[in-house]
Amino acid sequence: xxxxGIIGAAVIALVGAAAxxxxxxxxxxxxxxxxxxxxxxxxxxxWAGMTAFSVCFVANLLYVxxxxxxxxxxxxxxxxxxxxxxxxxxxxGPIWAKxxxxxYWTWDARLTSTFVLWLLYISxxxxxxxxxxPDRRALLSALFGIFAFLDVPLVFGxxxxxxxxxxxxxxxxxxxxxxxxxxxxxxxxxVLALHTLMAFLIVERYGxxxxxxxxxxxxxxxxxx
Amino acid sequence: xxxxxxxxxxxLVGWAVFFVFYLTVARRTALLREELDRLKQSMKKGS
Numbered sequence: 363x364x365x366x367g368i369i370g371a372a373v374i375a376l377v378g379a380a381a382x383x384x385x386x387x388x389x390x391x392x393x394x395x396x397x398x399x400x401x402x403x404x405x406x407x408x409w410a411g412m413t414a415f416s417v418c419f420v421a422n423l424l425y426v427x428x429x430x431x432x433x434x435x436x437x438x439x440x441x442x443x444x445x446x447x448x449x450x451x452x453x454x455g456p457i458w459a460k461x462x463x464x465x466y467w468t469w470d471a472r473l474t475s476t477f478v479l480w481l482l483y484i485s486x487x488x489x490x491x492x493x494x495x496p497d498r499r500a501l502l503s504a505l506f507g508i509f510a511f512l513d514v515p516l517v518f519g520x521x522x523x524x525x526x527x528x529x530x531x532x533x534x535x536x537x538x539x540x541x542x543x544x545x546x547x548x549x550x551x552x553v554l555a556l557h558t559l560m561a562f563l564i565v566e567r568y569g570x571x572x573x574x575x576x577x578x579x580x581x582x583x584x585x586x587x
Numbered sequence: 588x589x590x591x592x593x594x595x596x597x598x599l600v601g602w603a604v605f606f607v608f609y610l611t612v613a614r615r616t617a618l619l620r621e622e623l624d625r626l627k628q629s630m631k632k633g634s
Contacts, residue, residue: 381598397590400597407601446608453604454597461590559605566612573619580626 373562380406380548380555388548400458404451405533406552408476410560411447414440415483415514417564422507425500434500435571436564437507438490443563445483447556452480463527471520472528479517482510496578 384402391398421437424430455473456466467473486506493499521528522535532541533549541549 377602385594395589396594399594403598403601442608446604450601450604453600457593457597457600461593563605563609563612566609566616570612570616570619573616573623577619577623577626580623580630584626584630 369562373559376555377559380552383548383551388545389542391545394462397458397461400454402549402552403556404454404458406549406556407447407450407454409553410556411444411451412514412518413557414444414447414560414564415479415511418444418507419511419514422504422511425504426508429497429501431496431500431575434504435568435575437504438487439564439567439571441483441486441507442567443560445480445487446563447560448476448480448483451476468527470526470528471524472517472526475513475517475520479510479513482513486510 380402384399388399388402390396418437418440421433421440425433425437455476459468460466486503489506490499490503493502520526521531530536530539532539540546
């Protein structure tokens with residue numbers, strides 16, 4: 363128990379340090395000004411969310427292949443955590459957009475594909491609540507999860523393949539793109555902090571799912587007795 | 588420091604989402620643990 367507390371405190375300290383760096387170490391961007399500081403939280407959350415969905419995708423594939431409960435538990439845990447991160451992306455994006463674009467939202471390829479991704483993983487979680495039988499629920503949601511993941515490369519490619527309102531990529535972008543060295547360091551530090559938080563949340567959520575499986579086993583035993 | 592309020596709002600809302608998510612996981616875990624303990628107790632009494 364105390365170990366979890368120490369790890370939790372370390373994760374909070376890391377995320378706090380990333381926020382401090384975003385506010386006080388990263389230089390102010392010349393065109394957008396202070397509002398650009400949202401980038402360190404917004405884009406790093408998007409990366410962490412995509413990683414969580416990738417974990418979900420791998421777990422879904424492994425469930426279909428091996429039919430082991432642990433992969434179903436990991437899949438749903440990663441999906442919930444990924445959804446929390448993408449919710450943040452969808453909230454912080456419009457807060458950033460309003461002063462820069464003059465509008466909160468526009469239906470361009472990047473924004474729309476991200477919103478669709480959010481809806482797909484909400485559907486994944488809803489689907490799980492509709493099926494009672496555990497093996498059937500695990501298999502159908504794994505298949506749906508594999509389908510939902512198809513949107514992830516679309517979100518990644520949207521600002522590379524089409525002309526969008528959303529800014530062009532500054533990381534893994536074309537020639538001429540990139541970040542000033544301090545901005546780049548702060549961004550990757552934020553990515554590290556939010557990935558640590560993502561891993562911590564997945565482990566916590568996975569613990570809940572393990573407990574649920576244990577409860578199902580004890581319930582079945584109680585019925586037999 | 589134009590738009591500093593918006594930057595703070597974005598960070599605060601983000602942290603609130605994580606905090607609420609963590610609370611729901613902790614609460615669901617506590618409820619399940621409670622039910623598991625109760626079930627184990629009742630099985631012990633029954634045997």
